[in-house]
Amino acid sequence: MLRPQDTATRDRRSLTGLWRFRADAEGVGREERWFAAPLAGARDMPVPASYNDIVPGRDLHDHVGDVWYQTDVRVPRGWADQRVVLRFDAATHRATVWVGETEVMSHEGGYTPFEADVTAHVTPGETVRVTAVVDNRLSWESIPPGVVVETAHGPRQKYMHDFFNYAGLHRPVWLYSTPTTYVSDVTVVPGIEGEPTAERPTGTVTYDVVVEGEGSVRVRLLDADGAEVTAAQGPAGTLTVPDAHLWAPGDGYQYDLVVDVLGADGALLDTYTQKVGIRTVEVRGTDFLINGRPFYFRGFGMHEDHNTRGKGHDDAEMVHDFELLDWIGANSFRTSHYPYAEEVLDYADAHGIVVIDETAAVGMNAAVGAVIGMTVDQVFSPDTVSERTREVHAQAIRELFARDKNHPSVVLWSISNEPESHTPESEEYFRPLFELARELEQHRPIGFVNVMYSPADVDRLMKYSDVVMINRYYGWYSDSADLAAAEANLEAELRQWEEHGKPIIMTEYGADTVAGLHDLSGSMWSEEYQEELLDMYHRVFDRVEAMAGEHVWNFADFQTSRGIVRVDGNKKGAFTRDRRPKAAAHLLRRRWTGRS
Ligand code: BDP
Numbered sequence: 001m002l003r004p005q006d007t008a009t010r011d012r013r014s015l016t017g018l019w020r021f022r023a024d025a026e027g028v029g030r031e032e033r034w035f036a037a038p039l040a041g042a043r044d045m046p047v048p049a050s051y052n053d054i055v056p057g058r059d060l061h062d063h064v065g066d067v068w069y070q071t072d073v074r075v076p077r078g079w080a081d082q083r084v085v086l087r088f089d090a091a092t093h094r095a096t097v098w099v100g101e102t103e104v105m106s107h108e109g110g111y112t113p114f115e116a117d118v119t120a121h122v123t124p125g126e127t128v129r130v131t132a133v134v135d136n137r138l139s140w141e142s143i144p145p146g147v148v149v150e151t152a153h154g155p156r157q158k159y160m161h162d163f164f165n166y167a168g169l170h171r172p173v174w175l176y177s178t179p180t181t182y183v184s185d186v187t188v189v190p191g192i193e194g195e196p197t198a199e200r201p202t203g204t205v206t207y208d209v210v211v212e213g214e215g216s217v218r219v220r221l222l223d224a225d226g227a228e229v230t231a232a233q234g235p236a237g238t239l240t241v242p243d244a245h246l247w248a249p250g251d252g253y254q255y256d257l258v259v260d261v262l263g264a265d266g267a268l269l270d271t272y273t274q275k276v277g278i279r280t281v282e283v284r285g286t287d288f289l290i291n292g293r294p295f296y297f298r299g300f301g302m303h304e305d306h307n308t309r310g311k312g313h314d315d316a317e318m319v320h321d322f323e324l325l326d327w328i329g330a331n332s333f334r335t336s337h338y339p340y341a342e343e344v345l346d347y348a349d350a351h352g353i354v355v356i357d358e359t360a361a362v363g364m365n366a367a368v369g370a371v372i373g374m375t376v377d378q379v380f381s382p383d384t385v386s387e388r389t390r391e392v393h394a395q396a397i398r399e400l401f402a403r404d405k406n407h408p409s410v411v412l413w414s415i416s417n418e419p420e421s422h423t424p425e426s427e428e429y430f431r432p433l434f435e436l437a438r439e440l441e442q443h444r445p446i447g448f449v450n451v452m453y454s455p456a457d458v459d460r461l462m463k464y465s466d467v468v469m470i471n472r473y474y475g476w477y478s479d480s481a482d483l484a485a486a487e488a489n490l491e492a493e494l495r496q497w498e499e500h501g502k503p504i505i506m507t508e509y510g511a512d513t514v515a516g517l518h519d520l521s522g523s524m525w526s527e528e529y530q531e532e533l534l535d536m537y538h539r540v541f542d543r544v545e546a547m548a549g550e551h552v553w554n555f556a557d558f559q560t561s562r563g564i565v566r567v568d569g570n571k572k573g574a575f576t577r578d579r580r581p582k583a584a585a586h587l588l589r590r591r592w593t594g595r596s
Contacts, residue, residue: 001113001402002185002272003342004087004176009270015073015130015173021045023059024066024133025154035098035131039070047071047173050092050166050310063136064148064155067168070131073175077125082177084122087115089171089342091134092311093142098131108392109143110167111339111360112399118175136167141388143396144337144363147374160369160376161337161362161417162570163303164559166310171341181213183259183272188406189443190278192244196292203244203278207257209235215261215269221276222256229255246291247277247408249331252352254408277349277408283445283466286546288503290354290411297354297549298592299330300574301508304340305558307577313341321555322347324575328585329592334507334551337362337417339400348409355409356469356507356551358449359396364419364426367453371477373563380425390429394436401440413437413444414507418451418471422458434464449507452478456496468497468546471508471553475533481524483536490537494544503548509537510553510572515582525571527583534584538591552588 004012020042022034034040045051047069052061075084086099092110096103099121107114122128138146138159146159157165191204209217217235220228223245230239245253254275261270282289289295302321304311318341325333332354335344339357348355363369366379379385397415404410415437420426430448437446445466450459452472462468472493475486497504511533512525519526534552541547557573560566569577574585590596 001115002183004085004174005272007271007273009179009268010177010272011076011079012174012176013073013076015071015175016047017071018044019047019169020070021051022068023063024068025059025063027065029066029068029133034068035070035133036101038129039068039131042070045069045168046309046312047169048171048314049168049308049312050170051168052164052166052310053308064157065137066133066135068131068133069169070129072127072129074127075122075124075175076177079124079177081180082119082124083117083180083182084119085115085176085178086118086130087113087174087176088132088169089113089173090169091132092167092170093136093138095132095134100129109360109396109399110170112396112403113342132169134168136165138165140384140386141392143360143389143393145385145389146363158374159363159561160365160372160374160379162372162560162566163305163337164310164561166305166559168312170304170311171313179270181211181215181261181263181269183209183261183270184212185210186257186259186272186274186406188257188274188276190247190276190280190408192246192278192280192291193240196280200243200245203241203246205239205241205255205257205276205278207237207239209259211235211261213269215263218260218262220258220260222258224253224255241278244278247279247349248291248352249295249354250352252350253277254349274406275349276406279408281411281444283503285501286498286503286548288445288467288505288548295354295548297332297356297505297551299325299332299551300555301334301336301551301553302555303336303558305556305577310559313343315343318344318347320579322351322353324579325353325555328574328589332356332549332551333555334358334414336508339403342403345404345407345409349407353409354411355407356412356414357400357404357410358414358417359393359400361393361396361416362418364416365451365453366420368418368451371565373561378425379420380423380429385429390433393433397433397437398440401437411444412467413441413446414449414469415446416448418449420454421448421450421461422454424460427460430461431464455493456499462500466502467548468500468502468504469507470497470504472506473509475536476511476524481522483522483532486533487536487540491540491543494540494547498544498546502546504544504546505549505551506537506541506547507551508553509550510534512571513573513582513584514567514571515576515580530582530584531587534587
């Protein structure tokens with residue numbers, strides 16, 4: 001799905017700002033048609049933001065079920081004869097939207113965009129009411145899964161992942177116009193002819209444009225200075241780029257593919273610009289190659305998580321986080337454990353940061369659930385994570401790939417984090433999803449992230465994966481406080497994975513650490529212990545040749561559900577939640593930049 005753009009033929013109106021908001025604790029709003037009038041008893045709510053931490057108290061923080069958002073928007077006068085589209089960049093976890101009293105769309109899944117053509121329901125120059133009901137409930141048929149337990153004191157949401165179930169309108173909302181004949185999709189696949197490691201090789205850009213309505217397509221490829229490199233006619237083809245300036249880690253060079261739709265008389269009907277980074281990705285043996293050169297992932301599993309705004313997107317926080325990644329010498333991150341805002345991927349593209357892009361399929365694991373506080377006998381069964389869940393999961397994969405397919409920064413997909421992967425049921429569940437992912441994606445490697453409870457001798461899914469991605473907590477959840485034992489066990493396990501003959505990326509390793517807690521005798525939770533543990537992992541990584549990357553868990557401390565294993569959140573960050581460095585941040589910076 002294309003991102004809205006301002007071009008010579010298109011305009012956007014942002015609906016960010018304060019919306020009217022009301023929690024629907026009784027779940028009566030749909031029946032009472034709250035969309036049909038200005039929301040009664042509403043309070044102000046910022047969009048984008050999670051609603052949970054905006055108001056003090058437990059009610060909203062722990063709310064389970066529907067909340068209502070409403071705003072009024074004046075449709076620009078100039079949009080007469082245009083197609084008018086209403087788009088939500090995300091609504092966590094599902095939403096139904098009305099324009100005036102007309103229901104225009106519903107969407108399942110909290111981290112991908114959805115939109116509707118609302119031309120028939122608006123009049124340019126007039127104001128229209130937009131209402132969205134957003135439901136934060138996780139069930140056996142949602143991604144991620146969860147269970148709502150009805151108690152004498154109200155509903156309680158349980159789930160098998162640790163990050164807090166923030167909800168609401170986390171990303172911008174747009175009203176935008178397109179002409180009635182318009183570009184509805186663009187796919188670009190970059191390539192390199194000959195030796196990719198050459199200084200300025202010949203690049204290729206295979207493109208495919210979908211147009212709704214009658215018109216012919218012309219494309220022009222411009223370099224970063226706006227000079228035309230090449231051009232072609234027709235909705236699909238391959239462009240050749242002599243002396244290509246490649247997109248590469250640390251060099252976010254991009255071309256502009258300007259797509260024009262022309263009428264029979266040559267008039268410009270629509271124009272849309274798609275950025276293109278020319279680079280290749282390939283797995284060869286135990287190497288992960290970008291542009292033919294071995295790439296070693298250095299960085300973090302992250303979260304969209306901040307004080308007050310929760311998972312709400314914010315440019316200032318985003319840029320600051322990227323500046324910290326730069327300061328520490330990270331070259332990559334994983335969008336643990338859900339698709340991040342498109343702004344984040346655009347930024348990664350533009351700055352040459354490499355991304356492992358993950359679906360929201362996290363917490364399909366009874367053993368992890370038991371640690372977090374949700375007990376379940378069998379995760380994969382007709383009554384729990386089932387074929388119905390798989391349908392939702394498949395749709396999440398389709399939507400993620402469709403949204404992010406053109407980003408050069410995305411070099412590897414993760415279709416799930418830490419599912420059980422040692423049971424026949426888990427294999428039966430996942431095999432078709434790997435098949436689907438391969439059908440949708442012919443150019444990037446695909447994988448999933450393996451959990452410590454499914455080591456190499458029992459795992460059944462790694463054979464479907466191009467890369468070995470594993471999360472390990474030797475020295476924390478196992479061999480707690482015993483780094484000597486942890487070192488031996490970690491190395492022994494990596495040697496087993498090495499036998500797969502694939503690149504190994506440690507997608508999580510780390511220790512909870514309370515900033516400011518110091519101890520010289522190896523006390524867990526201290527800043528010294530976090531440093532010692534990371535150091536130990538690095539010693540091991542440097543001995544194992546198949547290692548292709550290290551992503552510390554986590555970039556920053558983050559909010560979790562409440563329970564006896566977390567103290568005001570997960571504290572495995574190299575930075576605190578408000579982005580102050582722990583001692584480990586300096587250790588990582590020394591390792592990753594060579595600077596102190
Ligand atoms: C792993 C999960 C991650 C958790 C982490 C932890 O992938 O989401 O936050 O462990 O326990 O199981 O810190």
